[in-house]
Amino acid sequence: MYGARRREAVRVTLPISQSPANLSKAFRPSSFPNKCSPDTARQLDPSPLPVKKGMAAPRPVVLSGPSGAGKSTLLKKLLKDYEGVFGFSVSHTTRNPRPGEEDGKGLNCLPILLGATLLPVADVLSSVSSEDYHFVSRETMQEAIDNGEFVENAAFSGNMYGTRRASVEDVQAQNLICILDVDIQGVRNIKKTDLNPIYVSIQPPSIEILEKRLRDRQTETEESLQKRLEAARIDMELSKEPGVFDIVIINDDVEEAYEKLKGVLIEEIQKVQESKKS
């Protein structure tokens, strides 16, 4: 998308999961079908990353900001540059999948797509959206919320979105920095938990530029675009409140925004990289 596409063949090896004996309750099947379950992934990658006992999981990262601000654009760059450092918490939503989106197709499913073959990393990453969801019905989602399976959930643009506890635990158990892409309600709700993430807000330079980006992206109907702009105005105001975010990044020039994002995360990134060496 941004920058030249590299075509060299790289074996992308991503850590998958722990041994079955170590799997917490959260890993076991629950009310949600999950095509990307650790069990499936394990069959395809025989070299899981061992999680070191007694080691604190890296701090998660909450990435928030208006729809269209550039969160997934920046996230993709991060995942590409720091392979094996980050894991994405694939959210659940009741919204319809967009063309090209598949249920549960997130970072954790990369090995399923790759199998054991050599593939050009740029091709693989451009074909994998870190933003895909588990697409579920309202009934299923409400039932799981009532069962206490969610860390947080929110209504956005007429749909339900939520982070299942197991999605975060899954990533953390692999000693990866867990990234959560949530709206401002999600930020508020996560603040009530003991997750202790780094809070990052990605903001557009202006509402006009945001609208242009959303229109150019061609993913929204006029109705959902207007709802997103309405939510964006609120988000842009709330992000100015002191103490809500550790950093607010204005995504004007994407490279500059990316440098700022890396800057705030570099300490955690280095911790994960160091822990893998030892």
Ligand SMILES: Nc1nc2c(ncn2[C@@H]2O[C@H](COP(=O)(O)OP(=O)(O)O)[C@@H](O)[C@H]2O)c(=O)[nH]1
């Ligand atoms: N609270 C919460 N918000 C979420 C979650 N997943 C996604 N969102 C937010 O929902 C909004 C809409 O997401 P989406 O439908 O993917 O549209 P997009 O952000 O424009 O690509 C965005 O602000 C996301 O940050 C979640 O699990 N919880």
Ligand SMILES: Nc1ncnc2c1ncn2[C@@H]1O[C@H](COP(=O)(O)OP(=O)(O)O)[C@@H](O)[C@H]1O
């Ligand atoms: N700095 C930027 N300059 C111009 N266009 C951008 C920039 N960052 C992102 N975009 C484009 O804006 C649109 C929305 O970005 P996206 O990453 O999908 O936002 P979000 O995940 O926050 O909804 C995409 O089409 C993306 O290519």
